Amino acid sequence: MKKMVNGEQVENKEKTVPFLPGDLPFNNEQKQWMGGFLAGLHTRLLVKEENVSQAAAPVAARPITILYGSQTGNAESCAEDAAEMAKAHGLSPIVMDMDDADLAQLATTERLLIVCSTYGEGEMPDNAQSLWDAISAEDAPGFANTYYSVLALGDTNYDGFCVAGKMWDERLAELGAKRIADRVDCDVDFAGPAENWMSEALPTIAQKGSDQAGDVGKVENKPKKEKSKYNRQNPLEAELTAKRVLNKAGSSKEIVHYEFSLHGSGEHYEAGDALNVIPRNRPDLVSELLTLLNADDDQIEPYNGQNRSLKTLLTEEFEIRLPSKELLAELALRTGDAELNRLLENNDKEALDDFLWGKDIVDLLRAYPAELTPAEFLSLCKPLAPRAYSISSSINKHNESVHLTISSVRYNKNDREHHGVCSTFLMDVAEVGDKVKCYFSPNKNFAVPADDDLPMIMVGPGTGIAPFRAFLEEREVREAKGPNWLFFGDRNSATDYIYEDEITAMQKNGLLTRLDLAFSRDQEEKIYVQDRMRENGEELFKWLEQGGYFYICGDAYRMAKDVDVALHDVIAEHGGMSAQAAQEYVTQLKKQKRYVRDVY
Known part of the structure; x- marks a missing residue:
């Protein structure tokens, strides 16, 4: 189809993100990667097309407001990613901290994306609480002219998984807003699902509403830091250069100071940011699991289209300390244990937490032998997640270096030693000189005051x-x-x-x-x-x-x-x-x- 521009016929191309059919013979992770790849390729093609078409008559970009509620910076980072992608769909994004938004003005905006994490056991992030109190009040304004979608970030290890995002989604619908794409609830591995959500929501919302801009509150134009090339999918391998125990003899704790080299990486961080460390599971825990699964070290299992040893998968890819809800449910089903079934059926969070306190997967498999095959066990485990730690150094004092201060988790329960995943990986497994996989997460609100004279x-x-x-x-x-x-x-x-x-x-x-x-x-x-x-x-x-x-x-x-x-x-x-x-x-x-x- 062609249209007239400056008296000439030009191709009128539909600006939609390529769609992956649901019946492709790939697993979810492969589909997420491919979806993200196509979305990124599509964005670059559109940008190239726009650069080539400078002679065409300019078209006013439609405004879109992207609000984030963030405790540690992940939701803010997703909001900024959505803003970059929005530009390729003819949208002019305004990214706002929820604390900066005015509810009455927000109700007048036509295109709205919400990115909200959940803090603790189902609480709003600090920067979202005030706006949430206002929008959940009985006298909150209507949102009848608003098109919206919600991205929720959370952690399935907590019962309040993505509760804050779910509450925003439901409340906006109650106030008359029109949902243009289903809410996506992301676990700790949020990058792929978040990009898929953007790829669905943005081209749809771009076609909604008028070209008028809404006024949602005070927007501060902050200088944007160049995004790091390192992330969970492409981590930095930083050399562990030093570690020392900070407690003195006789302490009941083991708090350790770690230093990592950033030499040659080009990485920079701000005081207040976090370092995400990608651990490996302890060899002793892997050995215990292999025994319980009646498997050999060199047994091969398929994973993401490759054949890999079960020992490597248990060491590098899966969470094998904390049980998933799916694993608990399968153990209850297969063993028929009355207590475990009762706890799960009653959905009594406090009772279940008390029951699970101090137990790990090995404890549960020993108490409830279900004769799972290795493949069945892996299908019931979550991916091994990075652990985020507050950085304890200023890069302006320690050039090309980053420091962490971590308490080692160790305890004995039922005559068996238990260990934290990452804290004892760093202390007991990683040696000075080893490379440790990691990446930074900005935490822009948790920062030294810009005014050096303030207390x-x-x-x-x-x-x-x-x-x-x-x-x-x-x-x-x-x-x-x-x-x-x-x-x-x-x-x-x-x-x-x-x-x-x-x-x-x-x-x-x-x-x-x-x-x-x-x-x-x-x-x-x-x-x-x-x-x-x-x-x-x-x-x-x-x-x-x-x-x-x-x-x-x-x-x-x-x-x-x-x-x-x-x-x-x-x-x-x-x-x-x-x-x-x-x-x-x-x-x-x-x-x-x-x-x-x-x-x-």
């Missing part, structure tokens, strides 16, 4: 100190004048005061303005970082009033919640506010990105 308040007990070591190093290099306050603690000061020499030096040279320590087992009454916050509440509130940034890093389920309660109490007491006013004060801190968390 920083950092709460990070245990390994939660990791990003704050990076923050302090970054401020040291910048020669920032803003004051820095660290709340740190652990069990015993004699054995668990990690980085003590560095912290002491930071105090002496004035980099660390204030330090409050809370070692819970050093006295009869346990003292935690939140107790130190309350003791120094008047000063803490003054720092907030001076424009201070408040950061938390560490355990999401106990420490972070207790610290949040203490922060509200401090603001209410020393700001002379009601509980409601203190809540509004904290909400404003979050909107200004002055209260941010890196919790796990």
Whole structure:
């Protein structure tokens, strides 16, 4: 079909992404790769076509709003990828943090994509909570003129899998918005499903609505960092150059400092970012599984169109420590065990968590022998996922190097030693000089203040100190004048005061303005970082009033919640506010990105 442009006939090509038939003889991973490849090729062809057609009459790009709710940066990264792909479909994307969106104005937008992760057990990310509270209220505006689709990020190891994204999808539909593509729920391996979602949603939504732009709130044009060439599919192989245990003899913990070389990689990171480490499973755990499966080391199994040894697959490709829900269901079905079936049928999360606490796959296969073949077992396992760790260094102080601070997971249950997957891979299996597969994840909101004169308040007990070591190093290099306050603690000061020499030096040279320590087992009454916050509440509130940034890093389920309660109490007491006013004060801190968390 041809159309007239500047008095000449030109080909009118349909700008649609190639579609893969569902009956192709490939597995899901191969289909995802091929779908992504075709989508990328299609985008490049369209860009080339547009460059060649400069003489054609310009066509106004249709606006599209892409909102993200992100705790660690993955949803933000997906939103930016969607924006790049949107341009190839004649769309003009606006990417926004949910905290920056105004609900009334958002309701006027015609094209809307939501990318939202789920934090903890089914909670909204910090930057999504305020907007979610507004849109879920009874007086929320209608979205009758809005076309939308949702990408949900989550982790099937948690019962609240993708709950936040599901809630956004359902609420927009309730308010009259029109869904143009089904929501896609992504597990930890989200890259392929996310790209498939974009390839379906964008060409469809591009044909909807008018050419008018909607005003959704304040949009800050931030300089975009060049995207790394390294990712989960193409990881960087970084040399492990150093590791040392930070605890002293007699400690109940093993916290280890690791250093990796970035020499020649061209990689850069910011203080506050995360490093994703791709581990290998421990040889002893692999051997136990091979025995339970009645398999030999050199037994061959097909995987992704290749024949590979079962030992290699168990070592490099599959999660063999934590059981999937599919494996639990199969064990219950095959063994007919009354207790296990009852737990699964009743869907009692608390009871199931108590039952599974401390158990791994070997424990379960021994307790519920189901005589699975190796192929059946592999089909019930999840892919071995990278582990994300907060970076504990500034690259501006440690050139071409990145540091991590990791607590080794080790415990004995039923006379059997259990080990964390990645923490003990790094400590027990990887040796200095070995190459470790990894890649970076940006965490743009969890960052040192752009204004070097503003105060920083950092709460990070245990390994939660990791990003704050990076923050302090970054401020040291910048020669920032803003004051820095660290709340740190652990069990015993004699054995668990990690980085003590560095912290002491930071105090002496004035980099660390204030330090409050809370070692819970050093006295009869346990003292935690939140107790130190309350003791120094008047000063803490003054720092907030001076424009201070408040950061938390560490355990999401106990420490972070207790610290949040203490922060509200401090603001209410020393700001002379009601509980409601203190809540509004904290909400404003979050909107200004002055209260941010890196919790796990």
